[in-house]
Amino acid sequence: MNTSTDQMETPSTAEKSVDYGELIRNGLWSNNPALVQLLGLCPLLAVSGSVVNALGLALATLLVLVGSNTCVSLIRNHVSDAVRLPVFVMIIAAFTTCTEMLMKAFTYELYQILGIFIPLIVTNCAILGRADAFASKHKLIPSVVDGLMMGTGFGAVLITIGAVRELLGHGTLLANMDLLFGEQAGNWTVVLLNDYSGFLVAILPPGAFLVVGFLIAAKNLVDQKLKEKREKNKIKSVKGSRRVRTTGTIS
């Protein structure tokens, strides 16, 4: 465990120091909201049909998550435990509404495609979970970093699923990016498979479950390999007492 302390923290606070490396690792990999906590699956599965949808929702969620973590962290010492959850939900709802208005103003077509799933960010448990589990117990900067990392981790999984489903379903990548990045992005489409008849099940809801399942399996596989590697590299310490053994192999 890294023991570097939070530089921004004044020594007088009683709150424990925060390890930013750990925060980043947790958000992106070891406690990823989508792959490990399995939170916010509803939008994750529903709108990850293409990269542009996934990216749109990922950015919206990131914005709300960072905003709500910031506010919750700021007011954490002034809200009593009894009304804590309603207050958090109000804050999240306010940020979601802001995001919704922003999307309406700048990416109207994408807003229409994502539809109900933008307002539904309010009910994304990943956001409320971070507000309650992290932001309400930590200072401002760690909370912002946590929100940023959790949002990025969620978004990365969302975009990966979107890419896989778009590739399997349509044989393209980055289609319709002009919905998010304006006119000049219209020709970003990469056609990877020409004359492809489309594997519709990838676009349909079962495809989302299958892709998430395979991503979780891949993550577990990587973790297992890393663990095996670490075990192999670790110098084996001789355990036990130094008594003389008369039978068996000497360890």
Place this chain on the structure above:
Amino acid sequence: MALMRISSPHATGPNRTTQVMLTVCLATLPGLMALVWHFGPGPLINVLLASIFALALEALALKLRKRPIGFYLRDGSALVTGILLGLALPPYVPWWLIFVGVFFAIVIAKHLYGGLGYNPFNPAMVGYVVLLISFPLPMTQWVLPAELTQQTPTLIETLLGLAQGTQGLPDGITGATPLDAFRQNTGELVLDVYAQSPVLAAGQWAGAGFEWVNLGFLLGGALLLQQRIFTWHAPVGMLATLLLLSALFYDGGSSNSAGSPWLHLLSGGTMLGAFFIVTDPVTSTTSTKGRLIFGAGVGLLVFCIRTWGNYPDAVAFAVLLMNFAAPFIDYYTTPRTYGHTKPRKATEKSE
């Protein structure tokens, strides 16, 4: 809700898995022969290709899972899955379609869940449904039976068809199946539908070709029943429900009619489903009462989806939906254990 364990005494018989599976393979022969007779060599190629893919993918999956390959290949379950999927697919589909279907059946539906005996869903039907919702166009194009076209595709045309689907076949060789004809019926009397649709007009009871295929599977199923490979409960439950519902909703042949009982019993995948799919020992229920309920549920769903749903045939969807329900049915149909007068209730607290 914990899954129910079936308690002793377990009767053991000479029916080992391999023997059961090979008998099932043999019993599909009458149906397969009827298919080849009416639709040309396409169904045979489907079955062969699907079996080869199934065995190869089973071997690959076993190798990846570090299981003994020869031992599990010899039980014949992968072969049965391949044959059943090959029989269910329309003839003259491209080869990659068969491969995708078998991949989903063997690797996703069977081995990702733990292999033979652990799969909650019938692998062949999972493969079929994935193909049906992913590639609706090639999956709903059936060639017309030989009585109507006066020709069946030759072997060379069949092999060409493997590369490019029905586009490689002569024109006018595909057409509506009997269930399609009823699906597209818009306000006509049943007699008019029969007169207008060539496939229904040329048939005796339920459309040329398709009725004989279904009778072939019925014969194979009867053979399996006689061999005591499965009990009669599930197939009879399914067919009786389908018969009852279609008789109820036949409506005297009006424009609202859902088709005659003959049409429902002898077209589409009814008989293949009744004798080869709902009798799957792994994914169906275990008690006799449970099997009756399971079969009746499949029959009910088949009729509802055929009549009011979007797809012309429904056996695969119905079987998958009932597979979901199978553990639940088992839970509530606990049989009476030996030495007790009454069966235990599922709601009873365990002591």
